[in-house]
Amino acid sequence: MGHPVLSQRAEEVADPTAPEVSRLVAAMIETMEDADGTGLAAPQVHMPWRIVVYKVVAARIDAGVEAEAGDSGDEVAASREVPTTAMINPVVEPLGEETSVDFEACLSVPGMAGPVRRSDRVRLTYQTLEGDTVDREAEGFHARVLQHECDHLDGILYPMRIEDMSQFGFVDELNKGRDGPESQDSEDQIEVSDAAPDEETSD
Numbered sequence: 001m002g003h004p005v006l007s008q009r010a011e012e013v014a015d016p017t018a019p020e021v022s023r024l025v026a027a028m029i030e031t032m033e034d035a036d037g038t039g040l041a042a043p044q045v046h047m048p049w050r051i052v053v054y055k056v057v058a059a060r061i062d063a064g065v066e067a068e069a070g071d072s073g074d075e076v077a078a079s080r081e082v083p084t085t086a087m088i089n090p091v092v093e094p095l096g097e098e099t100s101v102d103f104e105a106c107l108s109v110p111g112m113a114g115p116v117r118r119s120d121r122v123r124l125t126y127q128t129l130e131g132d133t134v135d136r137e138a139e140g141f142h143a144r145v146l147q148h149e150c151d152h153l154d155g156i157l158y159p160m161r162i163e164d165m166s167q168f169g170f171v172d173e174l175n176k177g178r179d180g181p182e183s184q185d186s187e188d189q190i191e192v193s194d195a196a197p198d199e200e201t202s203d
């Protein structure tokens with residue numbers, strides 16, 4: 001599927017502070033912004049390195065599901081936003097047994113979407129462009145984005161993880177199927193983005 005680099009294991013970056021790493025990250029962020037995407041992994045721009053850029057905006061966080069007692073959904077969503085972040089040599093590990101299925105899409109699989117099971121909570125470690133190590137946890141949509149993007153570093157595209165292939169298809173066709181009288185709401189419409197179906201384009 002796609003360029004050969006997409007199906008290879010990407011290599012560790014020996015020096016996250018090297019100027020060429022900064023240059024690649026800047027180009028990746030520009031590509032992600034141009035595509036109105038949520039994330040981008042270096043293999044998607046045909047560079048075989050373990051580098052991911054991503055961001056999580058409040059509108060993409062399902063605060064209704066994630067809200068905690070006493071906080072409004074909007075406050076929870078705002079508190080869980082992630083600014084544009086560059087990760088060098090990221091490692092994502094599941095925390096706990098809980099998983100959820102949701103639709104994903106990807107710039108490297110244009111026009112398509114399908115349901116993928118992901119861990120609800122993950123532990124994330126990576127190095128910054130300054131060479132510092134970050135160690136944090138993530139959940140919900142944030143955790144899904146991280147799992148989707150880090151899969152790219154191991155040559156895995158989301159269709160390889162779909163359990164119910166009858167739900168994998170062209171976004172336009174999937175949305176037609178959702179056009180019944182009971183789902184006039186535009187929120188039922190799948191749109192394409194990287195790692196999740198709420199924006200216009202992909203990762």
Ligand code: NI
Nearest residue numbers: 106107194203
């Ligand atoms: Ni992708």
